[in-house]
Amino acid sequence: MELSVSELAPLERYKLLTGLVFPRPIALISTYSENGVANCAPYSFFNAVCETPMLVVVSFGPRSDGRRKHSLANIVRTAAFVVNLVDERIANGMHISSAELPEDLSEFAQAGFTAAPCKFVPHPRIAEAPISFECRLFQRIEVARAREIILGEVVHIHARDGLIDARSKRVSEQDYRPVGRLYGTRYCTSRHRFELPGELPEG
Numbered sequence: 563m564e565l566s567v568s569e570l571a572p573l574e575r576y577k578l579l580t581g582l583v584f585p586r587p588i589a590l591i592s593t594y595s596e597n598g599v600a601n602c603a604p605y606s607f608f609n610a611v612c613e614t615p616m617l618v619v620v621s622f623g624p625r626s627d628g629r630r631k632h633s634l635a636n637i638v639r640t641a642a643f644v645v646n647l648v649d650e651r652i653a654n655g656m657h658i659s660s661a662e663l664p665e666d667l668s669e670f671a672q673a674g675f676t677a678a679p680c681k682f683v684p685h686p687r688i689a690e691a692p693i694s695f696e697c698r699l700f701q702r703i704e705v706a707r708a709r710e711i712i713l714g715e716v717v718h719i720h721a722r723d724g725l726i727d728a729r730s731k732r733v734s735e736q737d738y739r740p741v742g743r744l745y746g747t748r749y750c751t752s753r754h755r756f757e758l759p760g761e762l763p764e765g
Contacts, residue, residue, distance in 0.1 A: 565578070577745070580606075584743065584744045585744060586606040587740065588604050589606075589608035590602055590603070590646040590647070590652075591605060591633045591643055592643070592646055592670075596639060599667070601633060605622065615700065615715050616716040617715055618645055621711050625662055638699075638702070640683075640685070642696075642697065643697050643699075644687045646693070648740065650739045650751060651739075652690050653749065655674050655690070656673070658674075659672065681718050683698065687720055692722045697714030697717065698717055700713040700714055
């Protein structure tokens with residue numbers, strides 16, 4: 563099969579990207595709305611892109627009604643946000659938080675998350691998250707009417723006790739169990755880990 567991208571509808575392109583490029587890490591972004599409501603939502607068009615400065619990238623599409631997502635509106639308004647990484651412990655809450663709620667309702671309450679203060683940005687982090695990156699807006703790229711890309715500079719890291727070795731800064735492979743996004747409501751764990759060259763694990 564060969565596919566001409568110019569002939570594909572936007573939804574078809576989305577299906578192909580999310581069905582082929584996986585697993586994708588998940589940025590569970592938390593912010594405060596203008597009226598002080600704690601907001602969080604997961605984004606899987608996300609990744610780390612640079613260490614100096616320490617940058618992450620997140621891509622935002624519109625809400626189902628065509629309006630700007632609350633997370634993006636809060637980022638643009640404050641030039642800051644928090645990326646909470648997702649592991650097996652908070653996976654269900656992350657998925658619940660993906661529902662589109664009115665701006666005056668908090669996804670924190672729906673998902674059972676606890677809002678905790680940050681040191682340098684004016685937004686809450688998720689206390690239950692294994693890792694939280696406090697980010698300042700580094701660059702905003704308006705790709706199209708319905709798509710924007712945000713580069714965030716990580717200025718502070720909160721880590722669950724035991725996940726990062728204080729001296730070596732190595733992450734515990736045994737204790738850190740991130741979850742990846744596949745497509746639709748499908749996700750994956752990172753339980754099968756292996757080195758190459760060598761035999762791949764079965765099952």
